[in-house]
Amino acid sequence: xxxxxxxxxVGKFAPLHNGHMLVVDRAMELCxxxxxxxxxxxxxxxxxxxxxxxxxxxxFPDANVLVVTxxxxxxxxxxxxxxxxxxNDDPDAAQREFVATLCARVLGSHVEAVFTSEDYGAGxxxxxxxxxxxxxxxxxxxxxxxxxxxxxxxxxxASQLRRNLWAHWHFLPPPVxxxxxxxxxxxxxxxxxxxxxxxxxxxxxxxxxxxxxGRALWEAKRGALLYGDMTRIAHEQIGREEAxxxxxxxxxxxxxxxxxTLFYSRQIFGRAEPELELAAQRPYSVVVLCAPDxxxxxxxxxxxxxxxxxxxxxxxxxxxxxxxxxxxxxxxxAERVRFVRQLLAV
Numbered sequence: 001x002x003x004x005x006x007x008x009x010v011g012k013f014a015p016l017h018n019g020h021m022l023v024v025d026r027a028m029e030l031c032x033x034x035x036x037x038x039x040x041x042x043x044x045x046x047x048x049x050x051x052x053x054x055x056x057x058x059x060f061p062d063a064n065v066l067v068v069t070x071x072x073x074x075x076x077x078x079x080x081x082x083x084x085x086x087x088n089d090d091p092d093a094a095q096r097e098f099v100a101t102l103c104a105r106v107l108g109s110h111v112e113a114v115f116t117s118e119d120y121g122a123g124x125x126x127x128x129x130x131x132x133x134x135x136x137x138x139x140x141x142x143x144x145x146x147x148x149x150x151x152x153x154x155x156x157x158a159s160q161l162r163r164n165l166w167a168h169w170h171f172l173p174p175p176v177x178x179x180x181x182x183x184x185x186x187x188x189x190x191x192x193x194x195x196x197x198x199x200x201x202x203x204x205x206x207x208x209x210x211x212x213x214g215r216a217l218w219e220a221k222r223g224a225l226l227y228g229d230m231t232r233i234a235h236e237q238i239g240r241e242e243a244x245x246x247x248x249x250x251x252x253x254x255x256x257x258x259x260x261t262l263f264y265s266r267q268i269f270g271r272a273e274p275e276l277e278l279a280a281q282r283p284y285s286v287v288v289l290c291a292p293d294x295x296x297x298x299x300x301x302x303x304x305x306x307x308x309x310x311x312x313x314x315x316x317x318x319x320x321x322x323x324x325x326x327x328x329x330x331x332x333x334a335e336r337v338r339f340v341r342q343l344l345a346v
Contacts, residue, residue: 007031014047019154039068166250188290189311
């Protein structure tokens with residue numbers, strides 16, 4: 001028999017990290033049933049309710065996950081006496097009362113234990129005990145179970161992660177890490193340094209980069225690309241980007257994007273499949289356009305410097321028409337690496 005029939009873990013989980021995992025795993029070990037409740041007012045950038053819910057359900061499939069938003073709360077309570085979600089900086093008393101209300105009116109259940117890594121846990125348990133007994137004098141005492149208060153097992157906090165996610169990346173569970181990887185698109189004309197920049201950035205930041213599949217296929221087919229190859233290239237490029245997410249640390253640097261394939265489809269064949277047009281809308285966290293500001297290098301597969309300039313102009317116009325924000329990287333490879341790292345704050 002487990003020590004408690006029901007347990008409760010509450011947090012923003014913005015982001016969910018291994019310290020949270022430790023707390024919830026302890027609750028799962030000691031309780032027959034565990035509620036994991038998350039709310040944030042306001043929602044924090046990059047950590048909205050839908051994303052937090054996906055993390056929690058992926059990491060704790062056997063727990064009862066409740067991610068609260070004002071709209072969901074109103075729906076659960078049929079619009080009747082809907083409590084206001086306390087602000088993140090509201091005092092402990094407001095947070096405790098809100099959770100007590102959730103337990104009574106949404107969960108429809110008392111809990112016997114609360115699990116935290118914080119000193120406020122004891123007062124939280126006392127408050128829940130009092131409120132539960134106001135509703136049911138026979139309600140059991142709520143116990144507080146402290147887990148890794150000294151942060152010795154998992155020396156990190158969510159606020160540290162929000163300040164510098166990349167530096168603390170190893171504290172993220174795999175489903176969380178994968179969803180937070182930022183894809184960085186490096187665009188530019190032929191011989192504009194994209195490949196060198198992508199590989200150097202990945203090397204310096206200990207992460208992954210995705211080479212240009214279209215170029216590899218062009219070389220394999222000795223330049224004899226068919227119209228049908230264009231959509232194939234775009235989908236393969238996207239697939240390789242997605243595959244790189246699992247082993248990435250913070251970023252995946254993409255040597256071109258489906259937008260490049262769209263350019264070549266129009267350039268070579270004068271048209272593009274709707275499927276390719278759609279793929280070219282793929283969003284990226286940051287788009288960097290590499291300037292044609294150094295001597296053109298002819299490797300036997302490229303056109304010429306004039307064509308490179310035409311490509312650069314096409315990218316500028318196309319990105320502007322699409323409303324895609326971008327930054328231009330100029331100078332030597334070292335200067336470009338510094339520029340992109342400043343953009344990414346790493």
